[in-house]
Amino acid sequence: MRNSFIAGNWKMHKTPAESKALAAELVKGLSGCRHRLLVAPSFTALEAVASVVKGTNILLGAQNMAAEEEGAHTGETSVLMLKAIGVEAVILGHSERRHVYGETDDMINKKVKLALKHGLEVILCVGETLDEREAGNAETVVKNQTEAGLAGVSEAELAKVTIAYEPVWAIGTGKTATPEDADQIHKVTRAKISSLYSPAAAEKIIIQYGGSVKPDNAAQLMGMENIDGALVGGASLKAELFLPIAEYDK
Numbered sequence: 098m099r100n101s102f103i104a105g106n107w108k109m110h111k112t113p114a115e116s117k118a119l120a121a122e123l124v125k126g127l128s129g130c131r132h133r134l135l136v137a138p139s140f141t142a143l144e145a146v147a148s149v150v151k152g153t154n155i156l157l158g159a160q161n162m163a164a165e166e167e168g169a170h171t172g173e174t175s176v177l178m179l180k181a182i183g184v185e186a187v188i189l190g191h192s193e194r195r196h197v198y199g200e201t202d203d204m205i206n207k208k209v210k211l212a213l214k215h216g217l218e219v220i221l222c223v224g225e226t227l228d229e230r231e232a233g234n235a236e237t238v239v240k241n242q243t244e245a246g247l248a249g250v251s252e253a254e255l256a257k258v259t260i261a262y263e264p265v266w267a268i269g270t271g272k273t274a275t276p277e278d279a280d281q282i283h284k285v286t287r288a289k290i291s292s293l294y295s296p297a298a299a300e301k302i303i304i305q306y307g308g309s310v311k312p313d314n315a316a317q318l319m320g321m322e323n324i325d326g327a328l329v330g331g332a333s334l335k336a337e338l339f340l341p342i343a344e345y346d347k
């Protein structure tokens with residue numbers, strides 16, 4: 098039985114002080130939560146939030162990182178810098194990085210391998226655009242992004258990888274994939290992991306759903322066989338919304 102993994106991606110919201118306050122509310126409200134939990138504040142708030150979540154059941158994640166360890170990369174943030182302030186995981190390949198900032202599968206794969214090399218957990222995001230879905234290509238796009246993102250990753254390293262299926266058309270739009278449609282993509286993604294690695298690896302891997310997850314649809318989504326958690330955007334910015342999502346089965 099896979100344990101649910103609920104993560105909040107705070108995107109480009111909240112100052113360090115605001116982030117710290119939200120993290121403190123979550124620590125208090127979720128101390129008895131049985132699911133794995135993670136928050137991903139913006140870079141400037143990571144250190145402040147680290148001081149609040151350290152030693153609790155909430156993991157600290159970053160929203161991105163550079164594909165290189167160090168050097169002349171103005172504006173980028175290195176895995177070494179993230180590790181030094183207590184970051185434990187990193188979200189890579191988010192659709193906003195792919196579609197707004199032009200990240201390619203190759204760049205994302207480089208980042209995935211670098212993060213794993215340094216012992217960070219990875220949440221690898223995959224998902225099709227509306228055009229790709231309407232053209233009947235959703236499954237192919239997600240399978241290809243999964244394979245490309247994980248190229249060169251060993252089965253041992255895969256234990257530190259979570260996949261987040263986030264259909265681009267469902268992010269921040271209020272449109273959610275139906276639980277059945279989402280589960281179908283999760284199922285083919287799991288089958289892809291089975292063919293790339295092994296049935297045992299496929300059985301173990303956590304596949305989160307992301308895209309307009311809210312308190313009123315969380316339980317239904319998470320009730321599907323292949324949906325093992327959520328990557329929450331908008332609703333992770335308010336404790337009163339994120340708490341019931343994290344505790345969806347209470």
Ligand code: 13P
Pocket residue numbers: 106191263267268269270271307308309310328329330331332
């Ligand atoms: P929303 O929950 O705001 O749709 O965002 C989903 C997301 O992109 C999480 O990474």
